[in-house]
Amino acid sequence: MPDNDMGRFKDIGLGAGAVLFGLFIVVFAVPNYVSSPSNVQAMVLAPTFWPTILGWITVLLGVIFMATSFIRPRFAVSEEDVSQQRNAAAGAVGGSDDAEVGQTGAAPWLRILALGVVMAGLVYAIPLVGMVWASMIAFGLMAIIVRTPEPVSSVLVAILLPLALYAFFSHVAGVAVPQGEFITLP
Amino acid sequence: MSIIDNVAAALPLVANLESFMALFAGIVIGVVAGAIPGMSATMAVALTLPFTFALQPITGILLLLGVYKGGIFGGSIPAILIKTPGTPASSATVLDGYPMAENGQAGKALGMALYASCTADMMSNLALILFAGWLASFALSFGPPEFFTLILFSLSIIAGVSGESLIKGLLSAVLGLLLATVGLDLVYGTNRFNFGDPNLMGGLNFIAVLIGLFAIPEILAYAWKPENGKGTVRELGEQHVTWAEYRRCLPSIVRGGFIGVILGSIPGIGAAPSAFLSYSEARRKSPNKDNFGKGEIEGVAASEAGNNGVCGATLIPLLALGVPGDVITAIVIGAFMIHGLQPGPMMFIQNTNIIYALFLGLIISSVLLLLVGSVAIRLFRYIVHVPRSVLLPGVLILCVFGCYAVNNNVFDVMVMFIMGWIGYFMMRAGMPAAPFLIAFILGPLLEDNFRQAMLMSNGQAQILFRSPITWFFWGLTALTIGALIRSALKQDKRMALLRDS
Numbered sequence: 001m002p003d004n005d006m007g008r009f010k011d012i013g014l015g016a017g018a019v020l021f022g023l024f025i026v027v028f029a030v031p032n033y034v035s036s037p038s039n040v041q042a043m044v045l046a047p048t049f050w051p052t053i054l055g056w057i058t059v060l061l062g063v064i065f066m067a068t069s070f071i072r073p074r075f076a077v078s079e080e081d082v083s084q085q086r087n088a089a090a091g092a093v094g095g096s097d098d099a100e101v102g103q104t105g106a107a108p109w110l111r112i113l114a115l116g117v118v119m120a121g122l123v124y125a126i127p128l129v130g131m132v133w134a135s136m137i138a139f140g141l142m143a144i145i146v147r148t149p150e151p152v153s154s155v156l157v158a159i160l161l162p163l164a165l166y167a168f169f170s171h172v173a174g175v176a177v178p179q180g181e182f183i184t185l186p
Numbered sequence: 187m188s189i190i191d192n193v194a195a196a197l198p199l200v201a202n203l204e205s206f207m208a209l210f211a212g213i214v215i216g217v218v219a220g221a222i223p224g225m226s227a228t229m230a231v232a233l234t235l236p237f238t239f240a241l242q243p244i245t246g247i248l249l250l251l252g253v254y255k256g257g258i259f260g261g262s263i264p265a266i267l268i269k270t271p272g273t274p275a276s277s278a279t280v281l282d283g284y285p286m287a288e289n290g291q292a293g294k295a296l297g298m299a300l301y302a303s304c305t306a307d308m309m310s311n312l313a314l315i316l317f318a319g320w321l322a323s324f325a326l327s328f329g330p331p332e333f334f335t336l337i338l339f340s341l342s343i344i345a346g347v348s349g350e351s352l353i354k355g356l357l358s359a360v361l362g363l364l365l366a367t368v369g370l371d372l373v374y375g376t377n378r379f380n381f382g383d384p385n386l387m388g389g390l391n392f393i394a395v396l397i398g399l400f401a402i403p404e405i406l407a408y409a410w411k412p413e414n415g416k417g418t419v420r421e422l423g424e425q426h427v428t429w430a431e432y433r434r435c436l437p438s439i440v441r442g443g444f445i446g447v448i449l450g451s452i453p454g455i456g457a458a459p460s461a462f463l464s465y466s467e468a469r470r471k472s473p474n475k476d477n478f479g480k481g482e483i484e485g486v487a488a489s490e491a492g493n494n495g496v497c498g499a500t501l502i503p504l505l506a507l508g509v510p511g512d513v514i515t516a517i518v519i520g521a522f523m524i525h526g527l528q529p530g531p532m533m534f535i536q537n538t539n540i541i542y543a544l545f546l547g548l549i550i551s552s553v554l555l556l557l558v559g560s561v562a563i564r565l566f567r568y569i570v571h572v573p574r575s576v577l578l579p580g581v582l583i584l585c586v587f588g589c590y591a592v593n594n595n596v597f598d599v600m601v602m603f604i605m606g607w608i609g610y611f612m613m614r615a616g617m618p619a620a621p622f623l624i625a626f627i628l629g630p631l632l633e634d635n636f637r638q639a640m641l642m643s644n645g646q647a648q649i650l651f652r653s654p655i656t657w658f659f660w661g662l663t664a665l666t667i668g669a670l671i672r673s674a675l676k677q678d679k680r681m682a683l684l685r686d687s
Binding site: 010014018025029033034035036037040041042043044045047050051054055057058061062064065068108111112114115116119120122123126127131135138139142143145146147148149150153154157158161162165166168169172173174175176177178 | 237239240353354356357360361363364367371373374376377378379380381405406408409410411412573575576578579580582583584586587590591594596599600603606607610615617633636637640641644645647
């Protein structure tokens with residue numbers, strides 16, 4: 001599929017997503033998850049009024065977005081595309097996020113999926129092993145996921161940074177940093 | 187109280203080692219973060235925010251303002267040396283800064299960037315001191331209908347200028363407004379989207395949403411493409427800016443400073459458009475206009491004056507009206523709230539000493555920026571070369587500690603990660619995060635003022651048109667929407683021309 005058709009397809013998908021989300025808010029979420037007392041003086045004062053209006057605005061914006069995506073000329077280019085082409089021609093650093101670079105082994109989606117698992121694991125590990133140890137492990141896992149070219153620095157920072165942050169937040173800011181069930185830090 | 191009395195009351199708050207250290211540390215953090223490609227001033231301010239909880243309000247806010255100012259200047263370092271703006275505000279600096287570096291004048295470009303930044307910054311601070319109080323005294327006569335129309339106007343600008351697509355910007359803002367409705371209802375105290383979870387009764391934590399939107403997507407984007415952000419660093423070369431060069435650039439610096447002040451004081455415009463406008467005006471007026479884009483020092487001066495000129499001015503709507511001027515001041519508003527302060531006209535009556543202490547601190551920050559910037563220019567090589575494979579896992583850990591520290595609650599860490607994924611998908615879809623965050627902050631204020639106005643009038647909408655002030659803001663909102671639609675149509679035409687060429 002040509003890039004522009006793909007872009008248009010994405011935009012229509014985004015617009016459709018906005019319409020569905022707005023309808024979900026208006027039809028399901030507001031009636032079920034927003035409580036409104038029976039003695040409300042005027043409709044505009046009801047707790048449901050504001051979320052309902054916002055839901056309808058989301059639907060409206062989604063429809064407008066889909067319509068403009070349909071109307072857009074088939075071979076139109078975006079300003080971003082043009083600037084990216086210019087940057088590429090000028091040899092500028094950086095570029096599109098979509099550009100695939102295979103140097104780091106695993107597919108990009110696999111890396112961010114793995115990072116998502118690390119994030120979820122971190123949330124569950126904090127009460128169990130403590131924030132410092134969970135952070136050290138999370139740092140190390142992220143360094144492995146991105147195949148860091150600086151393994152020594154990564155190990156050092158993975159150990160020292162959580163300890164330094166623990167020292168600041170626990171002893172200076174007075175935050176009760178979770179210690180976990182196994183090792184307790186002073 | 188006279189100005190002298192106010193300054194005398196504020197002096198003890200700022201004339202102490204703690205405040206100086208906070209400003210100094212803030213500027214250092216900002217310059218370093220701004221100089222690292224991939225970090226941004228916004229992210230730096232967001233990550234520094236949790237460290238202010240343990241500080242006095244004025245010290246914490248000065249720390250954040252130091253990061254803000256340092257970050258905007260720091261962005262010019264990689265813009266000049268490796269053609270990669272450290273922050274969007276430094277994009278215009280690339281145009282002449284990098285050609286100067288290629289001509290062996292990187293040190294001169296950086297020096298001029300620093301002097302122009304400090305000069306414009308000082309102008310911006312003076313504008314803040316002169317106008318914020320005046321605007322606040324005017325805003326004291328505002329009631330809920332006036333504030334509703336003011337916030338609506340602010341939202342219309344912010345949603346419109348934050349991205350390449352107006353509709354995506356608006357969609358992002360509406361999502362932010364929707365998310366702000368989570369929690370107990372403001373008037374009746376009933377549940378709204380709580381799903382029976384007591385953690386959600388107070389609404390989503392601002393810091394968790396903020397860090398999630400601005401830091402986590404960068405980490406995910408790095409995991410998606412781990413090898414970006416490399417560039418060839420130039421040598422400093424010829425270093426010193428002469429007095430004659432500074433004097434030659436001074437008209438462009440002053441003009442850029444004024445442009446920064448004007449655009450910065452309008453909510454939502456931000457530093458990048460100001461830098462480009464200042465640059466184009468300098469090119470239009472300069473006798474060396476043919477040299478612009480090829481390494482003209484006046485171009486660097488104009489761009490940097492334009493972007494640093496907004497720093498103090500963005501605080502004018504923040505302090506006087508309680509409306510953030512850009513996304514960084516939206517974060518700073520959170521810092522005020524965390525310390526029990528509500529920016530707005532009443533703050534000029536209830537916390538005058540803090541306001542004047544901020545003014546004094548900002549003036550000191552311009553001088554400190556000059557000192558820190560001079561050193562940072564010489565240490566750029568170490569700053570720019572921080573490996574991202576170490577930096578971004580470190581940012582992840584900072585996010586976790588910072589987010590947890592707000593309420594001592596792991597639930598906030600989870601919210602932060604969820605917001606991070608939402609922010610990442612928004613980034614992939616080209617939806618800007620700034621309107622989302624600003625709408626999330628302004629949403630409760632907008633709804634609260636709207637419902638208060640409705641309570642005052644028993645649900646009659648006429649109250650929203652009750653005074654010349656409301657008409658003024660309705661008019662401005664209509665003008666802004668008209669201008670946005672016109673600009674979108676123009677862009678379509680431009681795209682058609684690009685397509686044809």
